[in-house]
Amino acid sequence: MSVWKLVKLNFGRSPAHFGEVGIGMEETSDRVRSDALFSAWVSIYARLFGKEAVEELLQQFPTKDKLELAPPFRISSTFVYREVDGGDRKIYYLPRPLKFPTNYPDDDLAFFKTYKKLNYLPLEVWQRWYQGEGFKESDTQELIDETKDKSQGDLKTLGTFDYKKAFKIDKVPKIAVDRVTRATNLYHTGFVQFAWEKDKAGLYFLLQLSPEGEKLADKLHAALELLGEEGIGGERSSGAGRFEVNWLDLPETWKQIVDFQDGKYHSILSLFWDSEIKADFLENSSYEIQERGGWIAESQLRRKMVRMFAEGSVFLSSPQGMLADVTPQEFEKLKKHKIYRSGISLSLPIKAKEK
Incomplete structure (x- = not known):
C-alpha cells in the first residue's frame, strides 16, 4: 500500500531561473520538471548522507538492466498553486490531458482556440472533466464568452483563466567579465517571480512512497529542506531558487483523485x-x-x-x-x-x- 504526500515549495520573494532545452539564459520556465527535481534532490541527498547512501538509493530504481525493480518513490513534475482570498482558497493547477474530456462537443470551432490555450486546469475543473460528469454545455458557452473576455461562470470563478496571475517573468541585465582579457559583455537572464503579497503562489508536486520508500521519508524530507536552503535551478549563486518546504499528508480532494x-x-x-x-x-x-x-x-x-x-x-x-x-x-x-x-x-x- 503506497502513501501519497503533497509537497509545496514556497519561494516567497526569491526569484528562480528554470532552464529548458532549446531556450537561452534570457528565458525561463515557470516550473521544474520531474527529472530536474529528481536530479537536484538526489544530488543533495548524496551530500547530506554520503556516497554509499545515494548509491544504495539509486540501486532500488529500475533501469534498462534491472527492469523488475519497483521504485521506492515516484514524483510528479512541479506545478503552480495559488492561494487567493487571503489564503482561504487554494488553487492547484494540473496539466490538461491530451485527450478531450467526456461529452466534449464535436463542433468546437467557436471556442477551440481558447480551449487549446488551457494547458493547465484548476483541480476542481480537471476532476470534473476527467473523472466526473465531464464537459457541460455551460462550459461551451463560457469558453465562447472567454474569447471575448466576458466569461462569468464556474470556470472563471475556479481560476481556469487565471494561471498566469500566479507569477511574472522578467529579464535582469547582467555583466560577464572575461577571465583573461577582462572584457565585459552585457547579457540578460530570465527569472520567474511567484506572487508573494496579497495573493500567494508557488510550486507543488505529488510524492508517492512505496512501503520501502516510507522508510526513507525522513531522509528525503531532510534533503529537500537542504535543497530549499541552497536553491533549485540556475543562478543560485545570486540567491535564486530558494524555497521553504511544506510537506503535507494528502488532502481529501486529492485522495479522491488518486483513488x-x-x-x-x-x-x-x-x-x-x-x-x-x-x-x-x-x-x-x-x-x-x-x-x-x-x-x-x-x-x-x-x-x-x-x-x-x-x-x-x-x-x-x-x-x-x-x-x-x-x-x-x-x-x-x-x-x-x-x-x-x-x-x-x-x-x-x-x-x-x-x-
Whole structure:
C-alpha cells in the first residue's frame, strides 16, 4: 500500500531561473520538471548522507538492466498553486490531458482556440472533466464568452483563466567579465517571480512512497529542506531558487483523485521514459515528446540527450518508467559515477472522450 504526500515549495520573494532545452539564459520556465527535481534532490541527498547512501538509493530504481525493480518513490513534475482570498482558497493547477474530456462537443470551432490555450486546469475543473460528469454545455458557452473576455461562470470563478496571475517573468541585465582579457559583455537572464503579497503562489508536486520508500521519508524530507536552503535551478549563486518546504499528508480532494477507479486511461504528471516502447502500448494514446539534456554540475560536460513523454500524455495502461543512463563517454573514461535522468512515471486514472 503506497502513501501519497503533497509537497509545496514556497519561494516567497526569491526569484528562480528554470532552464529548458532549446531556450537561452534570457528565458525561463515557470516550473521544474520531474527529472530536474529528481536530479537536484538526489544530488543533495548524496551530500547530506554520503556516497554509499545515494548509491544504495539509486540501486532500488529500475533501469534498462534491472527492469523488475519497483521504485521506492515516484514524483510528479512541479506545478503552480495559488492561494487567493487571503489564503482561504487554494488553487492547484494540473496539466490538461491530451485527450478531450467526456461529452466534449464535436463542433468546437467557436471556442477551440481558447480551449487549446488551457494547458493547465484548476483541480476542481480537471476532476470534473476527467473523472466526473465531464464537459457541460455551460462550459461551451463560457469558453465562447472567454474569447471575448466576458466569461462569468464556474470556470472563471475556479481560476481556469487565471494561471498566469500566479507569477511574472522578467529579464535582469547582467555583466560577464572575461577571465583573461577582462572584457565585459552585457547579457540578460530570465527569472520567474511567484506572487508573494496579497495573493500567494508557488510550486507543488505529488510524492508517492512505496512501503520501502516510507522508510526513507525522513531522509528525503531532510534533503529537500537542504535543497530549499541552497536553491533549485540556475543562478543560485545570486540567491535564486530558494524555497521553504511544506510537506503535507494528502488532502481529501486529492485522495479522491488518486483513488479513482473508473478511468480507462492514465494521464502522466511527470516525464516518462522507457528503454523499449512496444507498439501496442501506444495504441489509442495521445502524447507529446520532450527532449531533455543539460550540463553535469561538477564538470563542463553535457549529459546525453534523451527524449521523454511529456506531462499530460495519455495512455491506456499506467506507464512505469525507469532511470535513463545519460553518462557521457568522456565522463565514463574518467571512471566517475553514472549519471541518470529520471523517467520514472507518476500518473492518474482518467476518463476521456472516445473517438
